Amino acid sequence: xxxxTDTTGAAKAAPAGGTGTPGPGWFKRRVIGTxxxxxxxxxxxxxxxxxxxxxxxxxxxxxxxxLAKYLVFAIxxxxxxxxxxxxxxxxxxxxxxxxxxxxxxAMHLQLADAGPGEKPMxxxxxxxxxxxxxxxxxxxxxxxxVMVVALPMAVATLLGLLVFRSRVRxxxxxxxxxxxxxxxVILLVGQQDLTGGTNGLTVxxxxxxxxxxxxxxxxxxxxVLAVLLVVFLIARQMVKSRYGQLLVAVRDGEDRVRFLxxxxxxxxxxxxxxxxxxxxxxxxxFVPIVGIISPTSLGIVPSIEMVIWVAVGGRVSMAGAIAGAxxxxxxxxxLSEAMPSxxxxxxxxxxxLVVAFAPRGLxxxxxxxxxxxxxxxxxxxxxxxxAPASGAAAGEGA
Amino acid sequence: MSxxxxxxxxxxxxxxxxxxILQIRGLGVTFGGFQALTDVDLDARQGEVHFLIGPNGAGKxxxxxxxxxxxKPTTGSVRFDDVELTGHKEHxxxxxxxxxxxxxxxxxxxxxxxxxLDIAASFRMGLRxxxxxxxxxxxxxxxxxxxxxxxxxxDRPAGALAHGQKQWLEIGMLLTQKPRLLLLDEPVAGMSPxxxxxxxxxxxxxxxxxxxxxxxxDMDFMRRFADRVTVLHEGKVLKAxxxxxxxxxxxxxxxxxxxxxxxxxxxxxxxxxxxxxxTEETA
Ligand SMILES: Nc1ncnc2c1ncn2[C@@H]1O[C@H](COP(=O)(O)OP(=O)(O)O)[C@@H](O)[C@H]1O
Ligand SMILES: [Mg+2]
Numbered sequence: 083x084x085x086x087t088d089t090t091g092a093a094k095a096a097p098a099g100g101t102g103t104p105g106p107g108w109f110k111r112r113v114i115g116t117x118x119x120x121x122x123x124x125x126x127x128x129x130x131x132x133x134x135x136x137x138x139x140x141x142x143x144x145x146x147x148x149l150a151k152y153l154v155f156a157i158x159x160x161x162x163x164x165x166x167x168x169x170x171x172x173x174x175x176x177x178x179x180x181x182x183x184x185x186x187x188a189m190h191l192q193l194a195d196a197g198p199g200e201k202p203m204x205x206x207x208x209x210x211x212x213x214x215x216x217x218x219x220x221x222x223x224x225x226x227x228v229m230v231v232a233l234p235m236a237v238a239t240l241l242g243l244l245v246f247r248s249r250v251r252x253x254x255x256x257x258x259x260x261x262x263x264x265x266x267v268i269l270l271v272g273q274q275d276l277t278g279g280t281n282g283l284t285v286x287x288x289x290x291x292x293x294x295x296x297x298x299x300x301x302x303x304x305x306v307l308a309v310l311l312v313v314f315l316i317a318r319q320m321v322k323s324r325y326g327q328l329l330v331a332v333r334d335g336e337d338r339v340r341f342l343x344x345x346x347x348x349x350x351x352x353x354x355x356x357x358x359x360x361x362x363x364x365x366x367x368f369v370p371i372v373g374i375i376s377p378t379s380l381g382i383v384p385s386i387e388m389v390i391w392v393a394v395g396g397r398v399s400m401a402g403a404i405a406g407a408x409x410x411x412x413x414x415x416x417l418s419e420a421m422p423s424x425x426x427x428x429x430x431x432x433x434x435l436v437v438a439f440a441p442r443g444l445x446x447x448x449x450x451x452x453x454x455x456x457x458x459x460x461x462x463x464x465x466x467x468x469a470p471a472s473g474a475a476a477g478e479g480a
Numbered sequence: 481m482s483x484x485x486x487x488x489x490x491x492x493x494x495x496x497x498x499x500x501i502l503q504i505r506g507l508g509v510t511f512g513g514f515q516a517l518t519d520v521d522l523d524a525r526q527g528e529v530h531f532l533i534g535p536n537g538a539g540k541x542x543x544x545x546x547x548x549x550x551x552k553p554t555t556g557s558v559r560f561d562d563v564e565l566t567g568h569k570e571h572x573x574x575x576x577x578x579x580x581x582x583x584x585x586x587x588x589x590x591x592x593x594x595x596x597l598d599i600a601a602s603f604r605m606g607l608r609x610x611x612x613x614x615x616x617x618x619x620x621x622x623x624x625x626x627x628x629x630x631x632x633x634x635d636r637p638a639g640a641l642a643h644g645q646k647q648w649l650e651i652g653m654l655l656t657q658k659p660r661l662l663l664l665d666e667p668v669a670g671m672s673p674x675x676x677x678x679x680x681x682x683x684x685x686x687x688x689x690x691x692x693x694x695x696x697x698d699m700d701f702m703r704r705f706a707d708r709v710t711v712l713h714e715g716k717v718l719k720a721x722x723x724x725x726x727x728x729x730x731x732x733x734x735x736x737x738x739x740x741x742x743x744x745x746x747x748x749x750x751x752x753x754x755x756x757x758x759t760e761e762t763a
Contacts, residue, residue, distance in 0.1 A: 324602050325610040327595050331588040338586040341548060343574030343603035343657065352607065 121448070122401070133307055143296045150303045150371045152411040153310050157364035159392050159407035160310075160317045160400050161357030166389070167397030168321060169353040170333030172252075175259030176361045176388050177380030178266045179234035183362030184375040185270075186233060188283035189217055190226035191369065195287055204278050214276055223289065234362030235355045242351035251336075263385045267377040282376025285369055293370055306367050310404070313360050317400045320356065329353055390433045396445025405444055501526045501691050502547075502661055507556035509542060516542045517715045520556070524661070524708070529683060529692045531702045533727075534712035535736065540695040541583060543712070544663045547693075548580045549573045560661060574603065579659035583666050583695075585646040589639030593630050593649055596638050597621040600653035624652035627685055629678070644675040651682055662686060665695045680705040703728075 137149055158176055165171045192202035198221075201213050220226050241262070245255060270277045277283070291298040320326050328349050332339045336346045369375050378384075387410075395406020410429070418425040440446050500523035507520040517539045524530040532540050545551040547558050549570040558565040565573055587596050594617065601620045602610065625631045628648040633641065638649060647667055654662055664683065668676045676698070683692055683705055696702055702709060702724065709727045711719040713736050719727055727733050 319613075320611065323611045323613050324599060324605070325607070327588075327591055327599055327614075328610060330590050331599055334588050334590055335586050337550075338582070338588070340570045341550075341574060341580050341582075342600050342653065343571045345569070345571050348607070 125401075138300060138303065143299060146303055147299060147371065148415060150299075150306050151368070152408045153306045154364045154367045154371060155388070155391065155411055156404040156407040157310050157313050157367070158361045158388050159395065159403035160313050161360030162388060162392040163395075163397050163400050163403035164317050164320065165353045165357035166392065167399070167403070168326060168333065169329045169350055170251075171350060171354055172256035172389070173259050173354070173357060174256045174389060175261070175263030175385050176357070177263040177382070177385035178259070179238065179358040179361035180365035180368070180384075180388075181266055181270070181375070181377075181380035182234045182237065182365065183230045184365030184369050184380070185277065185283065186220065186226055186229045186362075187366035187369045188285055188375045189220040190223065191285035191288060192283055193217065193221050194223075195285065202283075204281070204283070205275070216276060230362050230366040231359045234358040238355040238358030239351055242354045243347065246347040246350045260382055260385060263380065264382050267381045270377045278376070280377060282374050282378075283369075284374045286373070288370035291370070293373060302370055306371070309363060309367060313363065314400055314404065316356075317360075320353075321400065325349070325352070387429070390429060392443075393433060393436050394443050396443030398442060399445035402443050402445025409444070499526065500524060501561055502693070503559040504547075505557050505559075507543070507546060507553050507558065509546060509551060509553045515715055517546075517553070520712070520715075520717055521720060522710055522717070523721055524691050524693055526691055527687060527689075528707040529687050529694060529705055531706040531709045532693060532695045532712060533697070533699075533702060533709060534718070536697075537714075538712040539715040540712055541665055544580060544665050544693075544695060547663060548578060574657070574659075577660035578663070579654035579657055579661070580663040581647070581650045581654060581665055581667060583669065585643070585650045587638040587641070587646050587649050587653070589637060591638060592635050593638050593641070594621060594625070594634040596649055597624050597653055597656050601656035603657055618656075620656040620658070624656045627655070627682065628652040644671050644679075647671070647679065648682060651679075651686065655686055658689070660690055662690050662692045663695070664692065666697065667694065668696065668698055668701055676701055
């Protein structure tokens with residue numbers, strides 16, 4: 083949490099009378115920001131330019147599709163960074179929430195493909211007579227869009243209330259979430275008539291977009307990008323708010339928080355449910371991009387991979403988590419094309435290296451530079467003195 | 481132990497506030513067959529600094545844990561301002577006006593000093609308010625920074641503070657919550673004589689609007705800052721609600737506690753050092 087930014091920003095914004103009021107210095111204050119903001123904001127602008135302009139213009143349809151998939155994974159990663167990096171909850175079963183969102187969306191898309199009153203294709207193959215009652219409400223696009231977020235959040239809230247109240251934490255919590263993801267897969271496979279079993283559910287359209295058409299896939303790419311931006315902004319606002327500090331406080335000293343009059347259960351449930359909602363949204367967007375959702379995308383292995391992206395990118399940093407998801411998945415695609423079995427070992431090694439030597443991940447490199455730059459500045463004329471906020475606090479900027 | 485500090489000890493028995501805001505009756509707790517507290521009674525009146533002393537393992541921390549809801553008692557009751565505290569969740573008890581510190585200072589090391597205070601001060605805020613960014617500095621936070629002497633390090637991470645400063649930060653965090661009863665578990669452990677004096681002054685400042693129960697080993701610190709004293713020994717009250725002079729004159733207390741402290745060279749040298757009046761500001 084970069085407080086030096088918070089306090090100076092607040093002090094400057096106050097006299098102007100609210101945010102966004104144009105006035106003298108408005109551009110400098112809102113767009114350029116304080117000195118500490120400059121590097122992150124330039125990075126943000128460059129990355130945004132690359133993703134919005136360069137990538138759609140330069141990449142082949144196939145590559146852009148892959149990028150869209152990585153961006154979907156980045157949405158999950160932001161949630162994990164919030165729950166794990168900030169809240170200390172090692173969520174090893176995000177595949178569960180990813181799957182809930184994905185299946186909710188796939189059910190709706192299959193019904194939409196089938197047409198009014200019709201059953202999805204796989205059901206006529208298995209010979210089911212009527213559309214199961216569980217499917218019926220997902221004909222409604224509005225209900226579906228609500229459930230994509232609400233269902234994972236509701237499940238996470240219930241689970242969190244149960245688990246955090248009985249003070250289950252650390253590895254016990256991690257293993258529990260993982261077990262639930264595994265159980266969900268077993269359920270999906272077992273209920274073949276309802277879920278398509280191991281084959282999963284395939285889709286070919288997305289709210290009127292034809293997923294075989296490149297122009298429509300481009301639209302989908304921009305939808306994913308927009309959703310990622312919204313998710314990132316939500317997470318950043320949470321991290322920078324008092325709640326975000328409280329979350330870190332719960333991570334580092336749950337008892338102290340309790341004796342300050344807060345319920346750590348509530349604090350944790352909010353972050354856990356938010357992460358679940360983000361995973362749900364990602365699952366829902368994964369479906370049209372890949373064209374299919376099946377148990378293989380959300381079991382134990384995918385759930386662990388999701389955590390690895392975040393570990394590599396930097397778990398306390400939302401931007402780091404996004405970078406981690408993009409880079410690790412890019413590497414996975416490249417390397418598994420070259421040597422399919424090698425990737426598993428490479429990924430394992432990468433994870434161990436990061437955990438052992440760079441607990442703050444890639445984002446930690448930026449922090450390291452910020453903390454040590456006065457050493458380099460000595461060699462420049464007009465060297466600045468060391469910024470007062472450094473160490474742990476500076477290491478947790480959004 | 482020098483006699484001049486003993487005679488100078490504040491023995492303010494306040495007759496205008498006889499009503500005990502904290503009433504503990506018949507409190508007992510067992511941990512798997514071990515009787516940690518037995519039939520403990522304790523009264524603390526509004527605005528007094530009440531010391532709870534006793535040798536290691538006497539049950540002092542356990543008593544604080546019970547008052548604040550961390551440990552459930554086997555028998556007895558804890559009434560604060562005529563509300564029964566036992567059975568409430570920890571955070572509910574805080575909302576009833578009871579704050580506590582821990583034997584080892586616990587502050588949030590990843591957050592800055594000001595953020596630590598701000599979080600403490602925001603404890604009555606709803607989730608919606610918490611989700612907004614903190615703007616400016618609340619008056620309670622500014623006051624706490626002032627009285628704890630942490631003003632100059634407000635934007636430093638709390639993890640970078642010295643041991644004594646962490647204790648003050650923790651007390652400052654409690655101060656922002658405007659509690660009516662404050663329980664401090666060994667607030668001067670590991671502090672230099674000057675830091676002890678400053679902590680004592682801070683406790684006195686807090687006690688302006690608040691009852692303070694201080695768990696402490698240090699006899700000299702008790703002499704200088706206690707209004708009333710309760711002595712605990714092996715889970716039982718040895719001397720209830722006495723003055724410092726009464727405690728010092730009591731032969732039984734001398735035997736089990738002060739006698740022991742006298743033998744302890746460390747304690748004697750610390751007490752001697754504490755009377756030294758050099759003030760070396762550390763903050
Ligand atoms: N949770 C617990 N389980 C078992 N024994 C405990 C527990 N808490 C405290 N005790 C025991 O109770 C006694 C009193 O401990 P404590 O209250 O910490 O003493 P003090 O703070 O006076 O030094 C000690 O013998 C300690 O070992
Ligand atoms: Mg103790």
